[in-house]
Amino acid sequence: MMENLPFLSILIALPLIGALAILLLARGDDETVARNAKQVALANSVVVFLLSLLLWTGFDRQDPGFQFTEEYTWLAQYNIAYRVGVDGISVLFVLLSTLLTPLCILSAWSAVKTRVKEYMVAFLVLEALMIGTFVALDLVLFYVFFEAVLIPMFLIIGVWGGPRRVYSAFKFFLYTLVGSVLMLVAIMTLLFTQGTADITVLIEGDLGFALNLQIWLWLAFFASFAVKMPMWPVHTWLPDAHVEAPTAGSVILAGVLLKMGGYGFLRFSLPMLPEASEAMSLFVQILSIIAIVYTSIVALAQEDMKKLIAYSSVAHMGYVTLGIFSLNGLGVNGAIFQMLSHGVISAALFLIVGVVYDRLHTRMISRYGGIVETMPRYAIVFMAFMMASVGLPGTAGFVGEFMTLFGAFQDRMWIGTLAASGIVLGATYMLLLYRRVVFGKLEKDDLRALLDMTPREIIIFAPLVILVIWMGVWPMPFLDIMASSVDALLVPFVEADAAGAAVAASQ
């Protein structure tokens, strides 16, 4: 049955239909409109999430190729088409997107008071575009989705953001502009030389580029993906964007949008430009180490909770790039896992900040202290995600961090060793944050009146808590689903290694 349905297109279309319905049908006074918009958006996103679970159950874990594929001709003479499909890598990101969207909508339930209708529309459109990015199998289609995602994100920051939203949106814009222009050039080059925009064809094998040109193309893609990750030193837009974004915006930004960079490396850089990826691996690894160490140290000095978590995101994404460019199984599997776990953990951490922000309207760490007295449930949830963030074994954070470091160590011992210093630094800033916010004596009067988490908030966190422990204790279902696709992805690198070993042995 499912083979005949354009399943992925339905997933993309449903949120758009929901958004359209809200725009066209919501009538009445402001309050009614807001309530209806929220309800429709929530129902819509929950249905999309439940439907997307069919991807999980219907996915053939043995098949490394693309499944649920669809193709409709668009510009036949240039071989540009609407092509979608998922493999073991992208399917997980689709699920991450569909999971986080309803939680975001729930988290904005009472936090957003102005232009509620538009807010809900923006999130549903964002969801459709995120799914589109991860399922697109055509260069042009991918580019459209990849860049279009930013439009609702800009709107969310620009309309519902904090006081310095213009500066931060401008900064975000400038970085991504440079990246996307360069990526466009690379995509054009691929189109011209290969005569097709079909990603499934392009990743198949040797595109016949000289190493020189490969490296230029690689750098062009890199410019875009590195900004998205974000990697050091193009990371400075992220803390500003997070600080100004509303809670749900931060959740999607950290939870899904950052992963598009890592996904891009896996979908384009590695399979299409393997020699360049190999040649540039040390470069990326060094930047990753700087990201881990530098931003962890910077996080120590932060006074704003969101900034601290934003910097920690940069450090955690450092593990991702480190793992990907270790170019071995542990590294790449670990990197994908780390993206998923960071998607859950950082989303939860931003929601955690949102919980107290909604109550006190400040993110300054020094304004808190001792809130475990008044918010014991909150303290438990915060503790769980704090520990997940520092990579405590038994939580999702450990598996990704451990595997990426392991992969890096296998690749280059000294890189793995330096990167592992993040184990210490990461614990330091998170424990310091927790201590300053949750522990200590309850001295400030307004903190005494804080109410613990509401049932709505518990519903938001419950799936995240379950997920973060499930992924920590029994991550195999996730690793299984990606394994064969990752193996296929790594074939050129394994062959290169084997060839290298054979040469070494014959000498």
Next chain:
Amino acid sequence: MFDFAIEKAIVFLPLLAAILTGFADKRLGDRGAQILTSGVMVLSALLSVWVFVQVGLNHKEAYVVPLFTWFASGDFATAWALRIDTLTAVMLVVVTVVSSIVHIYSAGYMSEDKSIPRFQAYLSLFTFAMLMLVTADNLIQLFFGWEGVGLSSYLLIGFWYHKPSANAAAMKAFIVNRVGDFGFALGIFGAFMLTGSVAFSGADGVLEVASHVDADHLLPGLFGFSFQTSVNVICFLLFMGAMGKSAQFLLHTWLPDAMEGPTPVSALIHAATMVTAGVFMVARLSPLFELAPLVLDFVTVIGAITAIFAATVGLTQFDIKRVIAYSTCSQLGYMFFAAGVGAYDAAIFHLMTHAFFKALLFLGAGSVIHAMHHEQDMRKMGGIWRKVPVTYAYMWIGSLALAGIGIPFLFGPAGFGFAGFYSKDAILEAAHAAHSLVGNFAFWAGITAAFLTAFYSGRLLFLTFHGPTRADQHTFDHAHESPLVMIGPLVILAIGALLAGGVAYPWFMEGGHHAYEAGKHAKEATDGATFWAGSVVKDHDLIDKMHKSAAWVKVLPLVMAVSGLGLSALFYLVMPDVPKRIASTFSWVDTFFRRKWFFDELYDFIFVRPIQSFGRFLWKVGDGGIIDRFGPNGVASASQLLARFFSSMQTGYIYHYGFVMVAGLVAIITLFLLGSGFFGQLLGGGN
């Protein structure tokens, strides 16, 4: 699912109890929480004893309880599994017995606390993590337990979260341990690359592979280094983890501060169980460590330095718990240098006896603190022995066991005495018998520390219980013996401190005096059905030499212990002004010891402060001053026009962005539609 139900129950019942107590705290109530967690722990302890009897005494072969795969990628795989062998069985008994006693004791000690269920839940959670650690069948699960006990320790040290000092201590413990874990994690990577496995059991497991390495069968080294270099580096990294967890010299600074936690926590975690995990790890990996002689020497030296260093600090502390904490640190040093010279059996033996008498001392100290209305400063105690006679007796038993009092050669070659006497003597004999430079260093350090140990133990007893009281009248008048729920369970520990050494000596030190003469010639033949059954490496050569040690090696520790106790009696009972005069005459020595050799100040100076200011520097100068200035802000200000352009379209940038994107797309399509081969040729030329 019901296979191996007993082993699974031992490990997972405490987790279940922790979860139930943690989340159903309201419904259970304080009493319910105490009964549930304590009951589960006692059950777990009884089952552990059963397992110990099966494996240790009835020589049932070691086995593994498989659970399920944890994570895997390519050649790498790791599973959740419970390994049961003698080493594990010993640890199971130690952990569950002490934990049960601490659970019950806490019902009395914490009776005035307002978060009793939370406390009991943490204790049970800790016990679960510790049991996962000791039953681990692979390095990764060991690491899970390792960090899990670290988490529980963090939660319990900071249990009184309104105290800033407790929060600071909890953080310090976690982070210093993380420094060790950094090495541990790297060591795991290396061990996998060297042996091809992280599992312990099986023919391909780390232990089996390591024990088949000899001069003719070396494994390939890593990254072009020789096998010897690789294995030494790996073991060094693994040992870093042990140094952190077991508070060894250089990574010891967290343990004394950890005394901020409630006293039952100190007894369970920071004396009997968690801090001994490092010793357990070295023993568990003994086949691997045996391949790394340089690291073993390092282990010996660090252990010896710790033994003597911590004892010197213990001499000068006035907080009753800190004295015992430094004592723990020092005793862990003994265990490590035993392992370093190859006497893993003696190290675990001392681990076991120490668990009993040190838990007894801590819980006894807790009883004193309870009696004195939460006073911990020995300068404000004194003269209370009549008021707390049972506690007083316990403290004597614990102290004499710690000091290692016993009579050599009485009732047989092992002598006769308190528990610590057998194990400490075994360690000192082993160090002496190693006949190496580091072995001799450790031996003399151990002998000196034995004197210091006896001295500070006596000092603690006399300052706390004897002499005219220095407590205020009210506290003194109201000093009272602790309730039965506290002092009752301590009987088990007291019996352990009295008898555990003598009873267990023939098991742990088999091939020792009793079995030695009888089984000397049949050594190989009996190997299969011995107590240890190969769960730790036995150095038969060392055992051989231990038996030939001269009589003075056995007599000297006793001489040191007795003179240490005697001197402390002289100083603190007979001439109480002498210590003060000595302290003021050698004030710099006193200050140096009392301020813990200035390690906290040193680390603060070289790590903590610089990294804080470095963080601000990178943020303000790196991100703000350089990247932003020459990046986005620079672009903006470089061109007045551009700046005005952007600022004039404060909200328009979104459409602008959309415009750029659409323009780009149009550009591609146009180029195609024009059929221009120009770009194609240009780019194709790159081929």
